[in-house]
Amino acid sequence: MIQVEEALSIIAQNSTKMPVQTIAVNKALGYILAETIYSPIAMPPFRQSAMDGYAFIHSERHQYDVIGLSQAGDHSKIKLKENEAIRIFTGAFVPNNADTVVMQEHVLANEKSILITRMPELYLNVRAKGEQIQEGEVVFEANTLITPAAIGFLACLGITEINVFKKPKVAILVTGNELVKPGGKLPKGKIYESNSVMLQAALQTIGVKKSKVYTVKDNLKATKKALKAILKKYDVVLVSGGISVGDYDFVKEALLANGVEQLFYKINQKPGKPMFFGAKKETLVFALPGNPASSLTNFYVYVYPAIKAKMGFLDTHRTKIMRKLNQSITNNSGKTLFLKALYDETNVTVLDSQSSAMLNTFAIANSLIIVPNDVETLKKGQIVTLLSLF
DSSP: OBOHHHHHHHHHHHOOOOOEEEEEGGGOTTOBBSSOEEOSSOBSSSOEESSSEEEEOOOSOOEEEEEEEEOTTOOOOOOOOTTEEEEEOTTOBOOTTOOEEEEGGGEEEOSSEEEESSOOOTTTTEEOTTSSBOTTSEEEOTTOBOOHHHHHHHHHTTOOEEEEEOOOOEEEEEEOTTEEOTTSOOOTTOEEOOHHHHHHHHHHHHTOOOEEEEEEOSOHHHHHHHHHHHHHHOSEEEEESOOSSSTTOOHHHHHHHTTOEEEEEOBSEESOOOOEEEEETTEEEEEEOSSHHHHHHHIIIIIHHHHHHHHTOSSOSOOEEEEEESSOEEOOSSSEEEEEEEEOSSEEEEOSOOOTTOOTTTTTOOEEEEEOTTOOEEOTTOEEEEEEOO
């Protein structure tokens, strides 16, 4: 059995990045860049009007003759004199010798001339060429997350394809004779299986939108067969249940029989002690406890950073924050505790129902208080470390 920090270190050492793929920009949402991108053009590529109004050469005069029109998409070759202006619209090309745009609300106009009633400052409402970015400048560094705004920015620069790290293919294997699918009648002695949908939802928060769920009974032969097939096809395998030391817990034996190298088994923590972490070539395997709260805790603490690292994120762990305790905590277990909690701007409160089988308070928790294994008492008012869940 190892300590939490050692477990995290081993996982980090084995969570190598996925291979690189080229992908269309419009399909890259949620991916991580595998390259630094440089701008092929200046943006804007020409001087643009920031307003609907009139472009002119700034001077002391207020009256100007209107000699033409510049709409978005036009490229006007008009050269203005000091007493001349051109009707212009937002995003349109500003004539080379015009230096200022007055918004239309600040003029009195007819077809041939304008009178400026409120004179703008020199250069106002003119977007300079390259105002956003110059040709050859860095658009995004490698390891940047592609967001909707990033997609828009890349598209406006004319970039249609980028190199990103692939997202890992993830499988979830659920074990247990007692489990039945939600939706039907619940037979005596059975429980509804919830871990797979919970873990799939948690994966989606990282950006893994698709994962495959498999089920197997508590049987060594069947578990070995299921894992043999899954390990060939997936980059990350999450096993739910069957990893403790009961008579019907066959997962560890089945994993070892399939050539999975055990990197650690059992962590000195509560909840979530009976967890297995291993690898077969580049495939990572997390055998999580069957109890739902334990399973989700270990997902947030261990699986989450591993998958983010494989996806190419540099900042892989959930955010840690500091808050003041609303009540005292006693830890006589010698284990690291992860306690479901609710925090606000200044304080944090430990929730009821901390059992590893209970999701009722986990469902409203926004954090996990981390109580180190060598800390026996945390007093009310003391500052503690939280793992933020949102």
